[in-house]
Amino acid sequence: MSTLDTIREQFPITRQCFVNESGNRQTITYLDHGASTHPPAPVLDSYREFLERYYANIHRGNHYLSQKASELYDCVSEVVLNYIGGGSGADNSVIFTSNTTTALDIASYLMQDVAGATLVSSMEHHSNDLPHRRRGAVKRIEVLRDGTLDYEDLERKLVAGGIKLVAITGASNVTGYMPDIRLIARLAHANGARILVDGAQLLAHHAVDLLPNDDDSHIDFFAAAGHKAYAPFGTAFLVAPNQVLERTEPYIPGGGTVKFVTDTDVVWAEGVERHTGGTPNIPGVIALGSALNWLSEIGLDWVRRHEVELLTSVESRLRGIEGVTFLGDIPAEKKLGVLPFNITGIHHEQVAAILNERYGIATRNGCFCAHPYLTRLLHCTDAEAVRRKVEAGEDVLLPGAVRATIGIYNNAEDLDKLVAAVADLAAEALKGTMFPASDKPSACIEAM
Numbered sequence: 001m002s003t004l005d006t007i008r009e010q011f012p013i014t015r016q017c018f019v020n021e022s023g024n025r026q027t028i029t030y031l032d033h034g035a036s037t038h039p040p041a042p043v044l045d046s047y048r049e050f051l052e053r054y055y056a057n058i059h060r061g062n063h064y065l066s067q068k069a070s071e072l073y074d075c076v077s078e079v080v081l082n083y084i085g086g087g088s089g090a091d092n093s094v095i096f097t098s099n100t101t102t103a104l105d106i107a108s109y110l111m112q113d114v115a116g117a118t119l120v121s122s123m124e125h126h127s128n129d130l131p132h133r134r135r136g137a138v139k140r141i142e143v144l145r146d147g148t149l150d151y152e153d154l155e156r157k158l159v160a161g162g163i164k165l166v167a168i169t170g171a172s173n174v175t176g177y178m179p180d181i182r183l184i185a186r187l188a189h190a191n192g193a194r195i196l197v198d199g200a201q202l203l204a205h206h207a208v209d210l211l212p213n214d215d216d217s218h219i220d221f222f223a224a225a226g227h228k229a230y231a232p233f234g235t236a237f238l239v240a241p242n243q244v245l246e247r248t249e250p251y252i253p254g255g256g257t258v259k260f261v262t263d264t265d266v267v268w269a270e271g272v273e274r275h276t277g278g279t280p281n282i283p284g285v286i287a288l289g290s291a292l293n294w295l296s297e298i299g300l301d302w303v304r305r306h307e308v309e310l311l312t313s314v315e316s317r318l319r320g321i322e323g324v325t326f327l328g329d330i331p332a333e334k335k336l337g338v339l340p341f342n343i344t345g346i347h348h349e350q351v352a353a354i355l356n357e358r359y360g361i362a363t364r365n366g367c368f369c370a371h372p373y374l375t376r377l378l379h380c381t382d383a384e385a386v387r388r389k390v391e392a393g394e395d396v397l398l399p400g401a402v403r404a405t406i407g408i409y410n411n412a413e414d415l416d417k418l419v420a421a422v423a424d425l426a427a428e429a430l431k432g433t434m435f436p437a438s439d440k441p442s443a444c445i446e447a448m
């Protein structure tokens, strides 16, 4: 058996069947790994083992179950730090959260009292943009026509001064583009700012190395989630420098965040405890540790080679189909296996629905929680007009695209199915027979 077949075999979900619109049973060709990935058997086993054998709340429990649960939970911080090169724990800590959005919000919160603005890119997921808007001034780095970052704009804005934090994605969830986070870290540090990397998309697809804290290219804050890295839903993390954890009061004050409380006063706990209010998702954290160990055993180099090979072949074939337009124009070495496209004459929602119903192919469509990036990629010249219509409650078709995303267990056959299905749909759309124009006004101006 090849490595890929062995890996695929470990995903029970690949054997799950659905009944399609013609009443036939079919398996799903899953190309929505950018939204969430499935847990493989070893990760499910560790999750279930905890539930069956060690289920107990952690810390402060003096019985065997609690001690075992604490031991299993506590060692995951080290697994995370090892996985992303975050050091030994002397410099950085891991705060476990429920999702990436919360992890990014905590980073923003930890920096809120520092003077200066946050510099976000125009390709960010809303989760790495909106939290910063709540916490002071935000400036934006522009993106170029091909969907990559405008580094000159970034440098100009940093050199102009007054930036405390650069909040940048490790990989875009829309185009898969991976900004040069080393270069950005160097520029940020040289200009007195810290860097926060949204690693949600990166974590399971590309090796990450935060580098030692005294290296001028190191990453200060790193956020990511298990549900995009082959762990179950409900667990994510923020890696942050120990230095900043005591700068603020707890993110959510409550049980576990204190040393002592009187009727009128509190002595807050230190470090990670201070920002871990309430019971965490203990089995989720343990399963996240298993998922990262599982990925490390396979090797991120293997994962990357495999996914780039699939990406290179499928992207060139999709681009060659008449009527298919792609968002962004980014070489494979600078992107993850993310394929955002439209078919001329069919709304993205209809494309995704037909891919699902007729072909059993799971993709995602819409704006991918990155409206500013989408409007730029689609050259939607008047985003403000769209906003006004949406605010007024008008029924507007938002600009968007279909997105197929490659994961570790996808094989060439999965991508062949996608190419064949898209070719079919594009050909039907060209004939103009089966896709009646929507009566809703479209906000989409022109696809790239």
Ligand SMILES: Cc1ncc(COP(=O)(O)O)c(C=O)c1O
Pocket: 034, 035, 099, 100, 101, 102, 125, 127, 128, 169, 171, 172, 173, 198, 200, 201, 225, 236
């Ligand atoms: C780049 C990026 N950042 C942040 C998020 C938000 O992640 P979560 O759903 O874990 O909060 C996503 C989710 O799709 C994402 O792709």
